Amino acid sequence: MIAVQELTKRYARNTAVDHISFSVERGQIVGFLGPNGAGKTTTMRMLTCFLPPTSGSATVGGFDVLENPLEVKRRVGYLPETPPLYPEMRTAEYLGFVGKLKGLRGAELANRVNFVLDRCAVSDVKEKVLGKLSKGYRQRVGLAQAIIHNPDVLILDEPTAGLDPKQINETRDLIKSLAGDHTIILSTHILPEVEHTCQQVIIINKGKLVATDSVNNLQRRAGAGAVTIVIAPRNGTLDAVAAKNRLELVPGVTRVVAKGSRENRLAYEVEAHNDWAIRGDLARAVVESGWDLSEMRTAAVSLEEIFLQLTGSEQQTAAAAKTHQPETVAAAAEAEEHGS
């Protein structure tokens, strides 16, 4: 649906987007991830024909953004970072205006306005002046505006920025529910958002593409074979150093990291090349030492960590690559269960 080839945007002094290539299949939700100033908005603006690329190409539904901008614009719904609302207009009136602008007429226009009012849960404010709406409503009207002409592609720039947690959840659910009908690209610098809503992630940093992969694969890539265990003394207290030393003696363990203690329990993160192989030994070691094993689970690696690894210094990136092991598919699968 979307194909981007070596897309570049240069300004007088800096390069905002530097030879980025990726493609998005029909019906997918793709998270566009990167720190502030990474070039997310610039890339989206090029896809919506707001900015022309300096070099490279981008096509939406087979139409090039430079050669056929009108065709691209017909197929794209765009929600910029601040919803483009006219404060003096009323909600329904505004959606009618946008609909007309996007080429809808007559009965079809009226139907679509009613449909998106309903779909984005803004029917109750349809006669309200946009300037007086709360942030959550404004964002939803912004979304309604983006889908009014039933576009193939939805481009959403930070759709949940500035919303409260409840509104964030509502917006996320709404976006997810739109996925069936539209191909969606959403940008964010909030990682859980991607974990919750997207199937695929495109990570960019300083204008360069850092990674493009499915959320599962990315987690798999970084979250190699770590087990979190929590142990408790059967009676008396537990010597943290002794416990750590004992755990390190378990065959296959490469590293043990203390993760703090709570109510006389100690938590450790135990790393191994194959965490499933060491679980039995680990449990036995704990019990044989006279302690209780109160918890053992796969250490869930959040996208947060992956993200820091990928966008951080070269050293960290190298470290992330080193931990990448092929036999941790099962661990990743479990991590996913924990995550959801």
Place this chain on the structure above:
Amino acid sequence: MRNIWIICRKELRSYFVSPIAYLLLAMFAIVFGFFFWNAVGYFSYMGVEAQMRGEMFPLNINEQVIRPLVSNVSVIGLFLIPMITMRLFAEEKRSGTIELLVTSPVRDIEIILGKWLAAVLLYAAILLLTALNFVWLFKYGNPDWKPLAVAYLGLLLQAGMLLAIGTFISTLTRNQIIAGAATFGVCLLLWVLEWVSGFESATWARAMAYLSVLTHFESFGKGLLSLKDAVFYVSAIFFGLFLTARSLESLRWRS
């Protein structure tokens, strides 16, 4: 064509939803009303004076009332035009709604023409107010309507040109005040350029005077339909809108 109308209607609506349109209409009605009262008062005073002296005073409503009033209208227009155009693009740029317009399947020129047309229509509505005054001249006097019609055409053309320039200036900034002030400055300059012909007759001075809106309004004001001056205004409108289009395009290369 339809898109132009869609955008034009939206602009007109926002003029009339906000107090802008009413403020301009009211301001104009009051100021023009004063001018009208003055002109008519002076005219009848002169008439009575002439009768008392037993002279035949050459009374001509067109020459002595309508013509000075029409040039007054174009002076008031000078103040109104920046207030009409300053928000056209500056406001969209500030609030980010320009992204909606530019990413919609609408051509840039349709956006520009829609906005400019709305400004022209608002100005025309303001001009229409003067008709309320002139109607009395027709009721109690016997003026010729043709010079008045030509003068109105001239006023519209002149405003069209200045509004096109104002529209262009509005694309240059996100700040409405700056857009308004700059437009006022440019309009004023285009107005007074003509003065140079008072003391200098070299080619450059004549070129300067030629650019002045005042030079080209002269014959319209007299009620003479001048093709040459109409062509000047129309090409100035085209030029202003062309600059607007270039500027809107460059927004994307720069921002």
